[in-house]
Amino acid sequence: MDVNLRIAGEAGQGVDTTGRVLTGAFAALGLHVLASQNYMSRIRGGLNWFDVRIGDIELFSSRKQTELLVALTSEALEKLRGDVAEGGIVLFNGAATDGAVAVELEKVAKQVGGSPIMANTVAAGAVFGLLGYELDALAAHVTETLGGKGAEVLQANLACARKGYELGNASGRGLKAPGPAGAPSAVYSGSEAVGLAAATAGVKFVTAYPMSPSTAAFTYLAGIADEYGILIQQAEDEISAINMICGAVYGGVPAMTTTSGGGFALMTEGLSLAGVAELPVVIMVAQRPGPATGLPTHTAQEDLLFVLHAGHGEFPRAVFAPGTPEQAYALTRRAFEVAHRYRTPAIILTDQYLADMLKNSSPLDASTRPIDRCLVEKPAPGYLSYRVTDSGVSPRALPGSGAIVVADSHEHTEDGHITEDPDVRVRMVDKRRRKLDGMRAEAVPPELYGPKRAGHLLICWGSTYGPAREAADILGGSTAVLHFAQPWPFDATAARRAIESVGAGRVTCVESNATGQFASLLRSSGALDEAELMLRYDSWPFTAEDIAARCAS
């Protein structure tokens, strides 16, 4: 069983803080959690909410309906009351109102000696009380997270948690809540997973221009930079960011930039440079709905074909699209490895939903294990930066290693100098193109979830994985899911085989865009003939129920 609780209020009211405290506390109890955030593009006011779904089985999707709404404002109460399930509870921050458990959170916080911002802790306590969990578990988590802020702050928060808990209990209301299920206590967001993977893979230089929803990964990396020995530089613009990392990888260190669609648009010339100069840059693109400024804090999968085709001219690239924070960790490391193995750009394509999603998982390895940069340590005399090889990959040496090392944006000779010789041009185009064969051969294959044979196959990529997977569970044994965590390059023959092996009479591509971008890619590659499209482009993420309902109709 599972319960979905929603903390809703204005930006700046502590919606996020309360959500995070509860997420951590639930995970520490051994509950499975999946938290997601819905917020407006503003710093104060408006209506934001933070959903924490808890269960005794692993959770993969957010849910529209809530069993426990914590409404911090009247607006939150009015607008979200309709989502409360029958038998659900509303905890309202204010005077008594129809049917709701009313607690004046700030007032209570002050009564027990806390400050107004500790209203968040009162709310967390009340939630624990209403769900019937032990106060001790919340207190332990609060102690762990606030222990460093001094005894006074900690004691006041503990008093707030206790008072909130008592008020929750005293309301006489309560919910049946899932019991601890031995779930791991470690919780990661998609952004943190990308950042941690980059840091442990040996990234030494990270530069970006802030842009929602990519900033969380950049901020996380800045927070762990001292520990991992990473140089962080905020760039003057995205153009500079990508061109700086081109320089840094030439200089010898793994380097990354983080951005979203609009910023990536500015990076496309630099991406093309990385393609021709054969520089192993890694770019994280966190998607949000466009075009142009679009909906900055919402989610979409609209930029797959953009990242795939961005940059003038033709050059190979790899695109990874994780479905969970755990996948984001594994695929980010892989992006660095593939970029260096093939001397070409790799893109990690996430979105707001995944970037901000919090989910527990077994602890991700935080130890530094630098990837193989595939370097020639002691280049021989006559070293050629762009030597033509069977694999298309030219052995890479670093400046300062004794060799003359060249990076050039023109078409060039093997020693990296400008040429207009048509034969050399053809050899160089072919050399770069051959790299894609190797990349395709080692691409992450699509993962099948559910029965090996099913009447209905859902095809998805990126963060639609979780909702599709849970939809298949809701629908029982009739539905399977095929998830592509690497939308490019892929082996079209193997993909076709994977699709056909399910023997589904009905095939549906599920995507958060209005045109079915991955479906068209599958069709153009020959992996897929006909398929239905199930598209969502209202700027909200798919939910499992949403997909299941549309499958049934």
Next chain:
Amino acid sequence: MSPIQTAAETAWCPGCGNHMILKAVPKAMEAAGVDPTSLVLVSGIGQAAKLPHYTRASMFNGLHGRALSHAFGIKVANHKLKVVIASGDGDMYGEGGNHFVHNIRRNVSVTAFVHNNQVYGLTKGQASPTSDLGFTTKIDTHGVTSLPFNPIALAIVLDCPFVARTFCGDKEHMHETMVAALKHVDGFALVDILQPCPSFNRVNTYPWYRERCRRVDGSHDPFDRARALELAFRWGDSGATEIPIGIIYRSNRPSYESQQPVLKKGTLVEQLAHA
């Protein structure tokens, strides 16, 4: 250390100032004691940006306007490398203007030689950010009306620790100025090199520059910012007919690298090797 070899054949026009600059760069490097094995020449796009291709040295010839971004990345990856930029007025002050401002603010330790011929050569004769008022081109048929970009003044305002101007027609001066710039190792060094373009700039010719360029005299204290700024505003025919050349401004602002705690343990490349 053997000096850096240069190519006999180039794609530049006869009489182009770039030939003189190409000859001067290896000599200045040798005189300044630059180790060729730890050198990276960086450029964007333009006639000047071809210079690294005519040398036997490690080089990064990237995108138009982005030489400073490439150079910054190279320098942070391995700050023991000597990073020298060959750029033009369009590359550095036009397309790369934003990076010019922000990398001087950062004060990354690179040497920027900007071949300033006040015109676009590669694209055949359009106005550049430094073209004089009234300069006519096939695009600016009524003459340029935008105020010329003043790299020296802007660099001084941004407290660039080494700001100099030279003229490629004064070989001795160009050599001395390049050597001093290359020896400046803490922070950004800018050398604006006045350079005629015989193909597309019929106004700012060798005689035009020769008549106006005056070496700043020995009494000039480059650490005097107000005086430096006053020199920076002297240009050609506007009021005073002199263009001061020499080291216009210096300061002791700490370099970018010296302020990054993570670089105190060695270069990032070294740290990765020992991880």
